[in-house]
Amino acid sequence: MASDTLTPEVEAAVKSAKDKLDAHTYEIVQWHFHESTGCPFWLEKKKEFNFDPLTEVKGYDDLKKFPLFEDEWLRGGPVRRWVPQAYADKPIYVFETGGTTGIPKSRIAIDDFRTDYSLFSETLPDKYFPKGSNWLMLGPSGPRRLRLAVEHLAQVRGGISFCIDLDPRWVVKLIKRGKMDELEAYKKHCIDQAITVLTAGHDVKCMFGTPKLIESLCLGLEDKGTTLADVGITGIFSGGTEFTPQWTRYCIEELFGGGPEESGIYMTPTYGNTLMGLACSKPVTPEDGYKISYYAPQPRAVTEVVSFDDPYQSVPYGETGRVKLTTLTKEFFVPGFLERDEGEREMPYLTYPWEGVSGVRPFHGFASSTTVGVY
Structure with a gap:
């Protein structure tokens, strides 16, 4: 830690956060590897390790003893092998990732998505995300956690969520087949659903949308002689690797008509996925060139920016590396x-006293084969 560049106040916060993370890591590892509480997958997998997680993992740095987590472990079933013994009688959800290249990755969930979005709710400014307001969920539906998560976010803030029907797997198939006319028609179908909700008198003030869909929605409303502000939207929660400083500048200055004080619309970028939860961004301002820096929801999840050559070695602050995720909840344990994605490693600051990542974009090692689709 480059302590000479941190204020004493931030240094103290960093140490406190690290102590909390170490204690939390110990608790989660004990939970997932104890016979009475652990899930079948990890209880079986630990037989392959050359160390005992119960006695040799004392803090976060000890997670380096584990091999890197392989996403193939999440493809196929039985899905109950991921359910901790202590939660065997709980109602279980299953959430899937893209599924565009064979069997999708899946994870079990019970309350993690509610916890993640309740915590995220506390970061939203009430001025632009008024309590009691209804929401529009303009994103993927189906077996993804996002729909239920945004619904919970609306409900925990006292509102009701309206959802559109969107199948990103169909979008990817259209792109791979070169059916760009059909792709545009499908995108218009999704935007038409959103405009119908927004113009139906439902008092929707807040919404989730991906960058591409927000842009399409703004242009679709413009075609009808109206704007996001005119239909009542004041707060936008958005996410996706398409979030670049260039797009953010265009969106705020051109599509919204200025910053929150001028347009009345506040947008907060996030970076998240089914495995991690939700990483919040540092406030995005014109003064900072619309730079977007994300900070994981420690201690429930940790992101590191690691060397392309050595996934156990963090890159220096400001340098580029690959994003490495560790998930640490009682429902789900994903070490390394x-x-x-790749990005630049960012310094801790007082609100989030741990490292962050900026400039998130597809990992260059296979960026050309990544189909983002409607996201």
């Missing part, structure tokens, strides 16, 4: 998963 290499994401399909």
